[in-house]
Amino acid sequence: xxxxxxxxxxxxxxxxxxxxxxxxxxxxxxxxxxxxxxxxxxxxxxxxxxxxxxxxxxxxxxxxxxxxxxxxxxxxxxxxxxxxxxxxxxxxxxxxxxxxxxxxxxxxxxxxxxxxxxxxxxxxxxxxxxxxxxxxxxxxxxxxxxxxxxxxxxxxxxxxxxxxxxxxxxxxxxxxxxxxxxxxxxxxxxxxxxxxxxxxxxxxxxxxxxxxxxxxxxxxxxxxxxxxxxxxxxxxxxxxxxxxxxxxxxxxxxxx
Amino acid sequence: xxxxxxxxxxxxxxxxxxxxxxxxxxxxxxxxxxxxxxxxxxxxxxxxxxxxxxxxxxxxxxxxxxxxxxxxxxxxxxxxxxxxxxxxxxxxxxxxxxxxxxxxxxxxxxxxxxxxxxxxxxxxxxxxxxxxxxxxxxxxxxxxxxxxxxxxxxxxxxxxxxxxxxxxxxxxxxxxxxxxxxxxxxxxxxxxxxxxxxxxxxxxxxxxxxxxxxxxxxxxxxxxxxxxxxxxxxxxxxxxxxxxxxxxxxxxxxxxxxxxxxxxxxxxxxxxxxxxxxxxxxxxxxxxxxxxxxxxxxxxxxxxxxxxxxxxxxxxxxxxxx
Ligand SMILES: Nc1ncnc2c1ncn2[C@@H]1O[C@H](COP(=O)(O)OP(=O)(O)OP(=O)(O)O)[C@@H](O)[C@H]1O
Ligand SMILES: [Mg+2]
Numbered sequence: 001x002x003x004x005x006x007x008x009x010x011x012x013x014x015x016x017x018x019x020x021x022x023x024x025x026x027x028x029x030x031x032x033x034x035x036x037x038x039x040x041x042x043x044x045x046x047x048x049x050x051x052x053x054x055x056x057x058x059x060x061x062x063x064x065x066x067x068x069x070x071x072x073x074x075x076x077x078x079x080x081x082x083x084x085x086x087x088x089x090x091x092x093x094x095x096x097x098x099x100x101x102x103x104x105x106x107x108x109x110x111x112x113x114x115x116x117x118x119x120x121x122x123x124x125x126x127x128x129x130x131x132x133x134x135x136x137x138x139x140x141x142x143x144x145x146x147x148x149x150x151x152x153x154x155x156x157x158x159x160x161x162x163x164x165x166x167x168x169x170x171x172x173x174x175x176x177x178x179x180x181x182x183x184x185x186x187x188x189x190x191x192x193x194x195x196x197x198x199x200x201x202x203x204x205x206x207x208x209x210x211x212x213x214x215x216x217x218x219x220x221x222x223x224x225x226x227x228x229x230x231x232x233x234x235x236x237x238x239x240x241x242x243x244x245x246x247x248x249x250x251x252x253x254x255x256x
Numbered sequence: 257x258x259x260x261x262x263x264x265x266x267x268x269x270x271x272x273x274x275x276x277x278x279x280x281x282x283x284x285x286x287x288x289x290x291x292x293x294x295x296x297x298x299x300x301x302x303x304x305x306x307x308x309x310x311x312x313x314x315x316x317x318x319x320x321x322x323x324x325x326x327x328x329x330x331x332x333x334x335x336x337x338x339x340x341x342x343x344x345x346x347x348x349x350x351x352x353x354x355x356x357x358x359x360x361x362x363x364x365x366x367x368x369x370x371x372x373x374x375x376x377x378x379x380x381x382x383x384x385x386x387x388x389x390x391x392x393x394x395x396x397x398x399x400x401x402x403x404x405x406x407x408x409x410x411x412x413x414x415x416x417x418x419x420x421x422x423x424x425x426x427x428x429x430x431x432x433x434x435x436x437x438x439x440x441x442x443x444x445x446x447x448x449x450x451x452x453x454x455x456x457x458x459x460x461x462x463x464x465x466x467x468x469x470x471x472x473x474x475x476x477x478x479x480x481x482x483x484x485x486x487x488x489x490x491x492x493x494x495x496x497x498x499x500x501x502x503x504x505x506x507x508x509x510x511x512x513x514x515x516x517x518x519x520x521x522x523x524x525x526x527x528x529x530x531x532x533x534x535x536x537x538x539x540x541x542x543x544x545x546x547x548x549x550x551x552x553x554x555x556x557x558x559x560x561x562x563x564x565x566x567x568x569x570x571x572x573x574x575x576x577x578x
Binding site: 016027053084085088090091092093094096098100102103104106107115116120121143161164165168 | 271445447448450451452453454455456457458459461465469470
């Protein structure tokens with residue numbers, strides 16, 4: 001398998017009862033690229049993103065991240081399902097940022113960022129805190145290290161959440177509508193952090209409705225509808241010159 | 257309210273006046289409050305006076321309170337309530353986790369456990385444990401398929417009054433604790449678990465580091481109330497002759513022929529133990545309430561101890577959900 005492919009999804013299907021929400025998703029993400037997933041509500045964007053780090057199991061298909069089948073171990077051409085501990089180790093290399101931040105409210109900002117490295121990777125506490133400080137500086141929050149998350153604005157909380165994910169030195173970062181829960185004037189700071197991250201070469205899969213981000217930062221835009229990818233390509237192609245009527249409809253609505 | 261309106265009127269009428277010439281304000285006269293206060297204080301004074309004039313031999317109470325029997329009883333109450341509560345918490349967490357497990361057999365066993373031990377009256381449970389020798393005269397715990405026995409003892413020796421009371425109280429309480437812990441675990445936003453999972457934390461780490469500490473905010477207040485009920489419930493052990501405070505009072509009342517005095521002595525001791533537990537509960541709740549943890553630290557310790565005695569836990573339960 002190509003070394004430069006970080007995420008490879010093959011025929012991913014997912015059903016909730018009789019409702020098929022993912023109907024065969026194929027997607028590859030190359031190292032250092034940013035892929036933006038677009039699509040109307042209910043298209044299955046979140047579900048697919050959550051399959052990549054197996055917060056959601058799938059019914060069919062495979063997802064490989066940096067050469068490992070997520071949730072499985074390959075032995076002689078057969079995939080054996082992993083136990084929780086081994087799965088946790090796989091997840092440690094995949095960063096995720098949630099719409100509602102999900103910071104740990106009982107820990108300070110610094111503790112939030114240092115938690116993963118200390119608990120999961122066994123990094124010495126002092127070293128982890130030093131790294132956490134550097135990351136928080138990078139997202140512009142040096143002053144807030146000792147605050148509890150509840151004291152921070154939504155935009156600040158989301159930047160802490162990004163720092164927390166980065167602290168694990170992930171191979172890929174997944175973002176599920178990271179700015180949708182924010183007041184409009186706070187969206188810019190978060191997008192700027194994400195843009196810088198992309199410039200620094202992080203591989204990213206981003207679900208967002210921020211068209212400016214998709215146009216300026218994405219290497220590839222993927223449009224999902226009804227659990228399928230119906231159009232994909234460069235931002236210029238998909239956003240600038242959409243071919244599928246559903247894509248046009250969707251773009252007309254978000255830009256209106 | 258009235259004061260506010262007055263201020264608004266003054267503003268509109270005299271918008272051009274200088275701020276230095278603000279008008280004087282008159283607060284509402286709260287006659288009702290003053291009157292009810294006076295009535296309540298008078299009532300309390302009268303009640304106290306009538307008790308002091310009743311047929312009570314006040315002088316004997318301190319002697320009874322510090323008698324060996326009573327002190328032994330106090331120690332036994334503390335010991336019994338504490339050990340029973342600790343066992344109940346441990347079992348309760350275990351049963352709650354079983355209740356939330358994906359394994360249906362574990363879920364069912366946990367449900368049955370809660371149903372049984374919560375359903376039976378504690379007094380009946382204590383009596384059943386105390387008389388277990390009628391079912392099993394000997395208790396033997398051995399390693400299967402060997403002749404090695406870890407325990408082999410007559411039930412009457414093994415199940416003393418203390419052990420019977422402990423089993424009765426702890427198992428009943430553990431069923432309540434299981435429900436409290438389950439509610440606490442359910443109260444934590446599922447997003448917290450997902451965030452921890454996405455960092456690569458294992459299920460055990462997620463429980464210890466993320467879910468339980470947050471569930472504590474919901475678990476601690478009712479647990480404190482239950483622990484205080486536990487202190488009082490130890491009096492049930494008197495029926496099987498265990499010398500706790502109530503049994504001690506009964507012994508003293510027949511010795512000194514002073515029934516009411518002995519009951520007063522016991523009551524004072526219960527109030528002392530419960531009050532100390534109240535203080536502990538207050539500080540425990542503060543500890544697990546991260547949002548208030550960094551505030552109020554400068555307030556004098558004594559003030560906080562005082563506050564702990566009259567702040568009803570119910571009110572704090574509302575703050576938790578907000
Ligand atoms: N736990 C669940 N149980 C049942 N159905 C679910 C569950 N989670 C999601 N779905 C359904 O799956 C479909 C896809 O949901 P998903 O959250 O992936 O959409 P989305 O593209 O992220 O939409 P949005 O823009 O609203 O976030 C929806 O129809 C949703 O109702
Ligand atoms: Mg979604």
